[in-house]
Amino acid sequence: MELRLHDTLTREKRTFVPLDPNNVRMYVCGPTVYDFAHIGNARPVIVFDVLFRLLRHLYGEAHVKYVRNITDVDDKINDRAARDFPGLPLNEAIRKVTEQTGKQFHADVDALGALRPSVEPRATEHIAEMREIIERLVAGGFAYVAEDHVRFSPQAMNAANASLPRYGALSNRSLDEMVAGARVDVAPYKKGNTDFVLWKPSKPGEPSWPSPAGITAEGRPGWHVECSAMAWKHLGEHFDIHGGGIDLVFPHHENELAQTCCAFHQQRMANYWMHNGFLQVESEKMSKSLGNFITIRELLADWPGEVLRLNMLKTHYRSPIDWTMKSLEESAKTLDDWYRVAADVEPGRPAVSVVEPLLDDLNTSLAIAALHSLRGSDVPALAGSLRLLGFLSESAAQWEGRKQQASGVDVQEVERLISERTAARSRKDFKESDRIRDLLAAMGVAIKDSKDGTTWEIAR
Numbered sequence: 001m002e003l004r005l006h007d008t009l010t011r012e013k014r015t016f017v018p019l020d021p022n023n024v025r026m027y028v029c030g031p032t033v034y035d036f037a038h039i040g041n042a043r044p045v046i047v048f049d050v051l052f053r054l055l056r057h058l059y060g061e062a063h064v065k066y067v068r069n070i071t072d073v074d075d076k077i078n079d080r081a082a083r084d085f086p087g088l089p090l091n092e093a094i095r096k097v098t099e100q101t102g103k104q105f106h107a108d109v110d111a112l113g114a115l116r117p118s119v120e121p122r123a124t125e126h127i128a129e130m131r132e133i134i135e136r137l138v139a140g141g142f143a144y145v146a147e148d149h150v151r152f153s154p155q156a157m158n159a160a161n162a163s164l165p166r167y168g169a170l171s172n173r174s175l176d177e178m179v180a181g182a183r184v185d186v187a188p189y190k191k192g193n194t195d196f197v198l199w200k201p202s203k204p205g206e207p208s209w210p211s212p213a214g215i216t217a218e219g220r221p222g223w224h225v226e227c228s229a230m231a232w233k234h235l236g237e238h239f240d241i242h243g244g245g246i247d248l249v250f251p252h253h254e255n256e257l258a259q260t261c262c263a264f265h266q267q268r269m270a271n272y273w274m275h276n277g278f279l280q281v282e283s284e285k286m287s288k289s290l291g292n293f294i295t296i297r298e299l300l301a302d303w304p305g306e307v308l309r310l311n312m313l314k315t316h317y318r319s320p321i322d323w324t325m326k327s328l329e330e331s332a333k334t335l336d337d338w339y340r341v342a343a344d345v346e347p348g349r350p351a352v353s354v355v356e357p358l359l360d361d362l363n364t365s366l367a368i369a370a371l372h373s374l375r376g377s378d379v380p381a382l383a384g385s386l387r388l389l390g391f392l393s394e395s396a397a398q399w400e401g402r403k404q405q406a407s408g409v410d411v412q413e414v415e416r417l418i419s420e421r422t423a424a425r426s427r428k429d430f431k432e433s434d435r436i437r438d439l440l441a442a443m444g445v446a447i448k449d450s451k452d453g454t455t456w457e458i459a460r
Contacts, residue, residue, distance in 0.1 A: 111305035146189035242270035348380030
Protein backbone atom coordinates (compact mmCIF):
# COMPACT_ATOMS: atom_id res chain seq x y z
CA MET A 1 0.00 0.00 0.00
CA GLU A 2 1.26 3.48 -0.86
CA LEU A 3 0.17 6.90 0.33
CA ARG A 4 -1.24 9.21 -2.34
CA LEU A 5 -1.88 12.91 -1.65
CA HIS A 6 -3.50 15.66 -3.70
CA ASP A 7 -0.99 18.42 -4.41
CA THR A 8 -2.50 21.89 -4.86
CA LEU A 9 0.49 23.03 -6.91
CA THR A 10 0.34 20.29 -9.56
CA ARG A 11 -3.44 19.79 -9.18
CA GLU A 12 -3.10 16.03 -9.15
CA LYS A 13 -3.01 13.16 -6.71
CA ARG A 14 0.53 11.87 -6.48
CA THR A 15 2.29 9.02 -4.69
CA PHE A 16 3.94 10.38 -1.55
CA VAL A 17 7.69 9.85 -1.64
CA PRO A 18 9.41 11.54 1.32
CA LEU A 19 12.70 13.32 0.79
CA ASP A 20 14.04 11.25 3.69
CA PRO A 21 11.93 8.35 5.07
CA ASN A 22 13.78 8.73 8.38
CA ASN A 23 12.82 12.40 8.65
CA VAL A 24 9.38 13.06 7.16
CA ARG A 25 8.64 16.79 7.55
CA MET A 26 5.34 18.68 7.57
CA TYR A 27 4.50 22.34 8.18
CA VAL A 28 0.96 23.63 8.83
CA CYS A 29 -0.04 27.25 9.37
CA GLY A 30 -1.31 27.70 12.91
CA PRO A 31 -3.33 30.35 14.74
CA THR A 32 -2.93 34.07 15.10
CA VAL A 33 -3.45 34.31 18.85
CA TYR A 34 -5.78 37.23 19.43
CA ASP A 35 -9.15 35.56 20.23
CA PHE A 36 -10.91 32.23 20.67
CA ALA A 37 -10.49 29.94 17.66
CA HIS A 38 -13.69 29.33 15.70
CA ILE A 39 -14.91 25.99 14.39
CA GLY A 40 -13.48 26.73 10.93
CA ASN A 41 -10.03 26.99 12.55
CA ALA A 42 -10.56 23.50 13.95
CA ARG A 43 -10.73 21.91 10.52
CA PRO A 44 -7.02 22.11 9.58
CA VAL A 45 -6.09 21.20 13.16
CA ILE A 46 -8.09 17.96 12.93
CA VAL A 47 -7.30 17.15 9.28
CA PHE A 48 -3.53 17.48 9.64
CA ASP A 49 -3.59 15.74 13.01
CA VAL A 50 -5.00 12.70 11.21
CA LEU A 51 -2.27 13.00 8.58
CA PHE A 52 0.35 13.33 11.34
CA ARG A 53 -0.98 10.16 12.97
CA LEU A 54 -1.03 8.32 9.63
CA LEU A 55 2.56 9.33 8.82
CA ARG A 56 3.68 8.15 12.26
CA HIS A 57 1.86 4.86 11.64
CA LEU A 58 3.67 4.43 8.29
CA TYR A 59 7.17 5.72 9.12
CA GLY A 60 7.39 5.46 12.93
CA GLU A 61 6.79 8.12 15.57
CA ALA A 62 10.46 9.05 15.79
CA HIS A 63 10.72 9.71 12.05
CA VAL A 64 7.98 12.33 11.55
CA LYS A 65 8.40 16.01 12.39
CA TYR A 66 5.29 18.19 12.45
CA VAL A 67 5.66 21.96 12.79
CA ARG A 68 2.63 24.18 13.41
CA ASN A 69 3.41 27.82 14.08
CA ILE A 70 1.88 30.46 16.32
CA THR A 71 1.61 33.96 14.88
CA ASP A 72 2.14 36.34 17.80
CA VAL A 73 2.90 39.56 15.92
CA ASP A 74 -0.04 40.97 13.98
CA ASP A 75 -2.23 44.08 13.76
CA LYS A 76 -5.22 42.17 15.19
CA ILE A 77 -3.19 41.28 18.26
CA ASN A 78 -2.14 44.90 18.68
CA ASP A 79 -5.76 46.06 18.43
CA ARG A 80 -6.98 43.49 20.96
CA ALA A 81 -4.18 44.37 23.39
CA ALA A 82 -4.95 48.10 23.22
CA ARG A 83 -8.67 47.38 23.76
CA ASP A 84 -8.33 44.91 26.66
CA PHE A 85 -5.40 46.47 28.53
CA PRO A 86 -5.55 50.22 27.88
CA GLY A 87 -3.58 51.04 31.02
CA LEU A 88 -0.53 48.95 30.07
CA PRO A 89 2.32 49.68 27.66
CA LEU A 90 1.38 48.06 24.35
CA ASN A 91 4.17 45.48 24.36
CA GLU A 92 3.19 44.28 27.84
CA ALA A 93 -0.48 44.18 26.84
CA ILE A 94 0.39 42.18 23.70
CA ARG A 95 2.25 39.62 25.80
CA LYS A 96 -0.80 39.19 28.04
CA VAL A 97 -3.10 38.71 25.03
CA THR A 98 -0.88 36.17 23.28
CA GLU A 99 -0.25 34.17 26.45
CA GLN A 100 -3.95 34.06 27.30
CA THR A 101 -5.23 33.22 23.82
CA GLY A 102 -2.41 30.73 23.25
CA LYS A 103 -3.52 28.81 26.35
CA GLN A 104 -7.13 28.94 25.15
CA PHE A 105 -6.12 27.51 21.78
CA HIS A 106 -4.15 24.66 23.33
CA ALA A 107 -7.00 23.74 25.67
CA ASP A 108 -9.46 23.70 22.79
CA VAL A 109 -7.38 21.60 20.37
CA ASP A 110 -6.37 19.20 23.16
CA ALA A 111 -10.09 18.61 23.73
CA LEU A 112 -10.48 17.83 20.02
CA GLY A 113 -8.06 14.93 20.44
CA ALA A 114 -5.26 16.59 18.45
CA LEU A 115 -1.70 15.60 19.26
CA ARG A 116 0.67 18.45 20.00
CA PRO A 117 2.97 19.11 17.02
CA SER A 118 6.64 18.18 17.27
CA VAL A 119 7.57 21.87 17.29
CA GLU A 120 5.34 24.90 17.82
CA PRO A 121 7.44 27.96 16.98
CA ARG A 122 6.39 31.55 17.67
CA ALA A 123 6.98 34.25 15.08
CA THR A 124 8.61 36.61 17.58
CA GLU A 125 11.27 34.00 18.30
CA HIS A 126 12.40 33.89 14.65
CA ILE A 127 13.10 37.52 13.75
CA ALA A 128 16.75 36.69 12.99
CA GLU A 129 15.68 34.11 10.38
CA MET A 130 13.23 36.58 8.84
CA ARG A 131 15.96 39.22 8.57
CA GLU A 132 18.29 36.74 6.86
CA ILE A 133 15.68 35.70 4.30
CA ILE A 134 14.95 39.36 3.55
CA GLU A 135 18.67 40.11 3.16
CA ARG A 136 19.00 37.22 0.71
CA LEU A 137 16.01 38.43 -1.31
CA VAL A 138 17.34 41.99 -1.53
CA ALA A 139 20.80 40.74 -2.52
CA GLY A 140 19.27 38.52 -5.20
CA GLY A 141 17.25 41.33 -6.73
CA PHE A 142 13.90 39.85 -5.73
CA ALA A 143 13.12 42.53 -3.15
CA TYR A 144 13.86 46.23 -2.75
CA VAL A 145 14.01 48.86 -0.02
CA ALA A 146 11.82 51.97 -0.22
CA GLU A 147 10.89 54.42 2.54
CA ASP A 148 11.91 52.01 5.33
CA HIS A 149 9.84 49.21 3.78
CA VAL A 150 11.14 46.07 2.09
CA ARG A 151 8.89 44.68 -0.63
CA PHE A 152 9.04 41.51 -2.69
CA SER A 153 8.67 41.83 -6.46
CA PRO A 154 6.76 38.98 -8.18
CA GLN A 155 7.75 40.52 -11.53
CA ALA A 156 11.42 40.08 -10.64
CA MET A 157 10.76 36.48 -9.68
CA ASN A 158 9.02 35.68 -12.97
CA ALA A 159 11.79 37.39 -14.92
CA ALA A 160 14.42 35.16 -13.29
CA ASN A 161 15.76 31.93 -14.70
CA ALA A 162 13.70 28.76 -15.16
CA SER A 163 15.06 27.15 -12.00
CA LEU A 164 12.43 29.05 -10.00
CA PRO A 165 8.68 28.38 -10.04
CA ARG A 166 6.32 30.92 -11.60
CA TYR A 167 4.72 33.34 -9.15
CA GLY A 168 1.02 32.51 -9.31
CA ALA A 169 1.48 28.80 -10.03
CA LEU A 170 0.12 27.66 -6.66
CA SER A 171 -3.10 29.67 -6.90
CA ASN A 172 -3.23 29.22 -10.69
CA ARG A 173 -3.49 32.96 -11.33
CA SER A 174 -1.72 35.44 -13.56
CA LEU A 175 -0.31 38.67 -12.16
CA ASP A 176 -3.20 40.59 -13.72
CA GLU A 177 -5.74 38.29 -12.04
CA MET A 178 -4.03 38.76 -8.71
CA VAL A 179 -4.22 42.53 -8.98
CA ALA A 180 -7.92 42.33 -9.88
CA GLY A 181 -8.77 39.95 -7.06
CA ALA A 182 -6.67 41.33 -4.23
CA ARG A 183 -6.86 44.29 -1.90
CA VAL A 184 -3.89 46.20 -3.25
CA ASP A 185 -2.43 48.77 -0.87
CA VAL A 186 -1.57 52.02 -2.61
CA ALA A 187 1.93 53.36 -2.01
CA PRO A 188 3.91 55.69 -4.32
CA TYR A 189 7.15 53.80 -3.75
CA LYS A 190 5.83 50.44 -4.96
CA LYS A 191 7.36 49.29 -8.24
CA GLY A 192 4.49 46.94 -9.10
CA ASN A 193 0.87 46.47 -8.00
CA THR A 194 1.52 42.93 -6.77
CA ASP A 195 4.61 43.78 -4.70
CA PHE A 196 4.03 42.71 -1.10
CA VAL A 197 5.54 43.64 2.25
CA LEU A 198 8.44 41.74 3.79
CA TRP A 199 9.27 44.36 6.41
CA LYS A 200 7.67 47.64 7.47
CA PRO A 201 8.36 50.39 10.01
CA SER A 202 6.66 50.05 13.39
CA LYS A 203 4.33 52.71 14.70
CA PRO A 204 5.14 54.28 18.09
CA GLY A 205 4.57 51.78 20.88
CA GLU A 206 4.25 48.79 18.56
CA PRO A 207 6.61 45.79 18.74
CA SER A 208 9.78 46.57 16.84
CA TRP A 209 13.15 45.05 16.02
CA PRO A 210 16.34 46.18 14.25
CA SER A 211 15.54 46.28 10.54
CA PRO A 212 17.33 44.39 7.75
CA ALA A 213 18.78 45.67 4.49
CA GLY A 214 20.43 48.78 5.95
CA ILE A 215 17.22 50.40 7.21
CA THR A 216 18.02 52.51 10.27
CA ALA A 217 14.49 52.74 11.72
CA GLU A 218 13.24 49.75 13.68
CA GLY A 219 10.35 47.79 12.22
CA ARG A 220 8.49 44.51 12.14
CA PRO A 221 7.97 41.68 9.64
CA GLY A 222 5.14 41.14 7.22
CA TRP A 223 2.92 38.12 7.78
CA HIS A 224 4.12 35.97 4.89
CA VAL A 225 7.83 36.01 5.71
CA GLU A 226 7.10 34.76 9.23
CA CYS A 227 6.09 31.29 8.03
CA SER A 228 8.94 31.10 5.53
CA ALA A 229 11.38 31.76 8.36
CA MET A 230 9.86 29.27 10.81
CA ALA A 231 9.60 26.51 8.20
CA TRP A 232 13.21 27.08 7.16
CA LYS A 233 14.47 27.06 10.75
CA HIS A 234 12.77 23.80 11.72
CA LEU A 235 12.37 21.87 8.47
CA GLY A 236 14.99 23.23 6.07
CA GLU A 237 14.90 24.91 2.67
CA HIS A 238 12.91 22.07 1.10
CA PHE A 239 10.58 19.69 2.93
CA ASP A 240 7.76 17.24 2.30
CA ILE A 241 4.31 18.69 3.07
CA HIS A 242 2.89 22.17 3.62
CA GLY A 243 -0.74 22.37 4.75
CA GLY A 244 -3.45 24.80 5.71
CA GLY A 245 -6.93 26.02 4.85
CA ILE A 246 -7.88 26.76 1.26
CA ASP A 247 -8.28 30.43 2.17
CA LEU A 248 -4.50 30.59 2.62
CA VAL A 249 -3.59 29.55 -0.94
CA PHE A 250 -3.55 33.19 -2.02
CA PRO A 251 -1.91 35.35 -0.97
CA HIS A 252 -0.26 33.71 2.04
CA HIS A 253 1.00 30.41 0.64
CA GLU A 254 1.71 31.87 -2.80
CA ASN A 255 3.94 34.47 -1.14
CA GLU A 256 5.55 31.98 1.21
CA LEU A 257 6.53 29.77 -1.69
CA ALA A 258 7.90 32.74 -3.64
CA GLN A 259 10.03 34.05 -0.75
CA THR A 260 11.51 30.68 0.14
CA CYS A 261 12.26 29.54 -3.40
CA CYS A 262 13.90 32.85 -4.34
CA ALA A 263 15.88 33.13 -1.09
CA PHE A 264 17.32 29.61 -1.36
CA HIS A 265 17.21 29.13 -5.17
CA GLN A 266 14.87 26.15 -4.92
CA GLN A 267 12.32 24.93 -7.45
CA ARG A 268 10.06 23.88 -4.59
CA MET A 269 9.47 24.83 -0.98
CA ALA A 270 7.34 21.76 -0.21
CA ASN A 271 6.87 18.70 -2.40
CA TYR A 272 3.15 18.54 -1.57
CA TRP A 273 0.81 21.44 -0.82
CA MET A 274 -2.41 20.34 0.88
CA HIS A 275 -5.46 22.49 1.61
CA ASN A 276 -8.71 21.70 3.39
CA GLY A 277 -12.02 23.09 2.12
CA PHE A 278 -14.29 25.75 3.57
CA LEU A 279 -16.78 25.25 6.41
CA GLN A 280 -20.37 26.51 6.48
CA VAL A 281 -22.86 26.50 9.35
CA GLU A 282 -26.36 25.24 8.53
CA SER A 283 -25.71 25.89 4.80
CA GLU A 284 -24.59 29.49 5.31
CA LYS A 285 -21.16 31.09 5.38
CA MET A 286 -20.08 31.56 8.98
CA SER A 287 -19.97 35.24 9.96
CA LYS A 288 -20.62 37.40 12.99
CA SER A 289 -23.15 39.46 11.03
CA LEU A 290 -25.31 36.36 10.44
CA GLY A 291 -25.09 35.35 14.09
CA ASN A 292 -23.71 31.90 13.24
CA PHE A 293 -20.08 32.53 14.23
CA ILE A 294 -19.25 29.63 16.57
CA THR A 295 -16.07 29.17 18.56
CA ILE A 296 -14.60 25.79 19.46
CA ARG A 297 -14.99 26.75 23.13
CA GLU A 298 -18.75 27.35 22.72
CA LEU A 299 -19.25 23.96 21.08
CA LEU A 300 -17.18 22.19 23.72
CA ALA A 301 -19.59 23.48 26.35
CA ASP A 302 -22.28 21.28 24.79
CA TRP A 303 -20.40 18.44 23.08
CA PRO A 304 -17.35 16.29 23.85
CA GLY A 305 -14.40 17.17 21.66
CA GLU A 306 -14.43 13.75 19.99
CA VAL A 307 -17.95 14.46 18.73
CA LEU A 308 -16.67 17.60 17.00
CA ARG A 309 -13.73 15.59 15.65
CA LEU A 310 -15.93 12.86 14.18
CA ASN A 311 -18.33 15.40 12.75
CA MET A 312 -15.43 17.06 10.94
CA LEU A 313 -13.97 13.82 9.59
CA LYS A 314 -17.23 12.55 8.08
CA THR A 315 -16.55 14.89 5.13
CA HIS A 316 -13.48 14.53 2.90
CA TYR A 317 -10.99 17.23 3.83
CA ARG A 318 -10.93 18.87 0.39
CA SER A 319 -14.72 19.12 0.16
CA PRO A 320 -16.80 21.92 1.67
CA ILE A 321 -18.42 20.92 4.95
CA ASP A 322 -21.84 21.94 6.23
CA TRP A 323 -21.78 22.06 10.04
CA THR A 324 -25.27 21.21 11.28
CA MET A 325 -26.92 20.33 14.58
CA LYS A 326 -28.41 17.18 13.04
CA SER A 327 -24.99 15.95 11.99
CA LEU A 328 -23.60 16.65 15.47
CA GLU A 329 -26.39 14.61 17.06
CA GLU A 330 -25.66 11.71 14.67
CA SER A 331 -21.93 11.90 15.47
CA ALA A 332 -22.68 11.83 19.20
CA LYS A 333 -24.85 8.70 18.86
CA THR A 334 -22.16 6.99 16.79
CA LEU A 335 -19.49 7.71 19.41
CA ASP A 336 -21.77 6.54 22.23
CA ASP A 337 -22.04 3.21 20.43
CA TRP A 338 -18.31 2.94 19.69
CA TYR A 339 -17.46 3.67 23.31
CA ARG A 340 -19.88 1.00 24.55
CA VAL A 341 -18.52 -1.58 22.13
CA ALA A 342 -14.80 -0.85 21.86
CA ALA A 343 -13.47 1.56 24.49
CA ASP A 344 -12.53 -1.13 27.01
CA VAL A 345 -11.31 -3.70 24.47
CA GLU A 346 -7.60 -4.37 24.02
CA PRO A 347 -6.89 -2.67 20.67
CA GLY A 348 -5.64 -4.71 17.75
CA ARG A 349 -3.82 -3.47 14.67
CA PRO A 350 -5.74 -0.87 12.68
CA ALA A 351 -7.76 -2.64 10.01
CA VAL A 352 -6.57 -2.58 6.41
CA SER A 353 -10.11 -1.57 5.42
CA VAL A 354 -9.67 1.63 7.45
CA VAL A 355 -6.05 2.39 6.58
CA GLU A 356 -6.51 1.96 2.81
CA PRO A 357 -8.96 4.87 2.43
CA LEU A 358 -6.66 7.05 4.52
CA LEU A 359 -3.82 6.24 2.14
CA ASP A 360 -6.01 7.48 -0.72
CA ASP A 361 -5.64 11.21 -0.04
CA LEU A 362 -6.87 10.97 3.53
CA ASN A 363 -10.35 9.73 2.66
CA THR A 364 -11.75 9.81 6.19
CA SER A 365 -15.36 9.48 5.06
CA LEU A 366 -14.65 6.03 3.58
CA ALA A 367 -12.52 5.12 6.58
CA ILE A 368 -15.45 5.88 8.88
CA ALA A 369 -17.74 3.75 6.74
CA ALA A 370 -15.24 0.91 7.21
CA LEU A 371 -15.34 1.44 10.99
CA HIS A 372 -19.06 0.76 10.99
CA SER A 373 -18.52 -2.56 9.20
CA LEU A 374 -15.90 -3.60 11.79
CA ARG A 375 -18.34 -3.13 14.67
CA GLY A 376 -19.91 -6.54 14.27
CA SER A 377 -16.93 -8.44 12.88
CA ASP A 378 -13.66 -7.44 14.57
CA VAL A 379 -13.95 -5.29 17.70
CA PRO A 380 -10.18 -5.29 18.52
CA ALA A 381 -9.47 -3.97 15.01
CA LEU A 382 -12.24 -1.42 15.51
CA ALA A 383 -10.61 -0.26 18.75
CA GLY A 384 -7.17 -0.02 17.13
CA SER A 385 -8.54 1.82 14.11
CA LEU A 386 -10.44 4.31 16.25
CA ARG A 387 -7.30 5.07 18.23
CA LEU A 388 -5.36 5.62 15.01
CA LEU A 389 -7.94 8.25 14.09
CA GLY A 390 -7.72 9.94 17.50
CA PHE A 391 -10.78 8.48 19.24
CA LEU A 392 -11.38 6.43 22.43
CA SER A 393 -9.24 8.63 24.64
CA GLU A 394 -11.06 7.46 27.78
CA SER A 395 -12.85 4.40 29.14
CA ALA A 396 -16.51 3.64 28.48
CA ALA A 397 -17.33 4.49 32.11
CA GLN A 398 -15.52 7.82 31.89
CA TRP A 399 -17.31 8.68 28.66
CA GLU A 400 -20.73 7.83 30.08
CA GLY A 401 -19.94 9.52 33.39
CA ARG A 402 -18.96 12.75 31.68
CA LYS A 403 -22.20 12.71 29.70
CA GLN A 404 -24.18 12.19 32.89
CA GLN A 405 -22.33 14.94 34.70
CA ALA A 406 -22.87 17.34 31.82
CA SER A 407 -26.58 16.54 31.71
CA GLY A 408 -27.14 17.05 35.43
CA VAL A 409 -28.95 13.70 35.71
CA ASP A 410 -29.20 12.16 39.19
CA VAL A 411 -27.70 8.71 38.58
CA GLN A 412 -29.06 7.18 41.82
CA GLU A 413 -32.56 8.37 40.98
CA VAL A 414 -32.32 6.92 37.48
CA GLU A 415 -31.17 3.56 38.86
CA ARG A 416 -34.02 3.56 41.41
CA LEU A 417 -36.62 4.26 38.71
CA ILE A 418 -35.23 1.57 36.43
CA SER A 419 -35.37 -0.90 39.32
CA GLU A 420 -39.01 0.03 39.95
CA ARG A 421 -39.79 -0.33 36.24
CA THR A 422 -38.14 -3.75 36.13
CA ALA A 423 -40.30 -4.84 39.07
CA ALA A 424 -43.42 -3.49 37.34
CA ARG A 425 -42.59 -5.37 34.14
CA SER A 426 -42.04 -8.62 36.08
CA ARG A 427 -45.54 -8.37 37.56
CA LYS A 428 -46.91 -7.38 34.12
CA ASP A 429 -47.94 -3.90 35.27
CA PHE A 430 -47.23 -2.36 31.87
CA LYS A 431 -49.10 0.84 32.61
CA GLU A 432 -46.70 1.57 35.49
CA SER A 433 -43.75 0.45 33.36
CA ASP A 434 -44.73 2.90 30.61
CA ARG A 435 -45.24 5.70 33.15
CA ILE A 436 -41.70 5.25 34.50
CA ARG A 437 -40.28 5.04 30.98
CA ASP A 438 -41.96 8.36 30.11
CA LEU A 439 -40.68 9.89 33.35
CA LEU A 440 -37.14 8.83 32.50
CA ALA A 441 -37.53 10.23 28.99
CA ALA A 442 -38.60 13.56 30.47
CA MET A 443 -35.39 13.51 32.54
CA GLY A 444 -33.37 13.09 29.34
CA VAL A 445 -32.68 9.38 29.83
CA ALA A 446 -33.09 6.78 27.08
CA ILE A 447 -33.50 3.15 28.09
CA LYS A 448 -33.01 -0.05 26.15
CA ASP A 449 -34.43 -3.42 27.14
CA SER A 450 -32.73 -6.67 26.20
CA LYS A 451 -32.60 -10.27 27.39
CA ASP A 452 -29.70 -9.24 29.66
CA GLY A 453 -31.69 -6.47 31.36
CA THR A 454 -32.20 -2.75 30.94
CA THR A 455 -29.44 -0.31 30.07
CA TRP A 456 -29.67 3.45 29.90
CA GLU A 457 -27.89 6.48 28.50
CA ILE A 458 -28.31 10.21 28.27
CA ALA A 459 -30.56 11.01 25.33
CA ARG A 460 -28.96 13.32 22.79
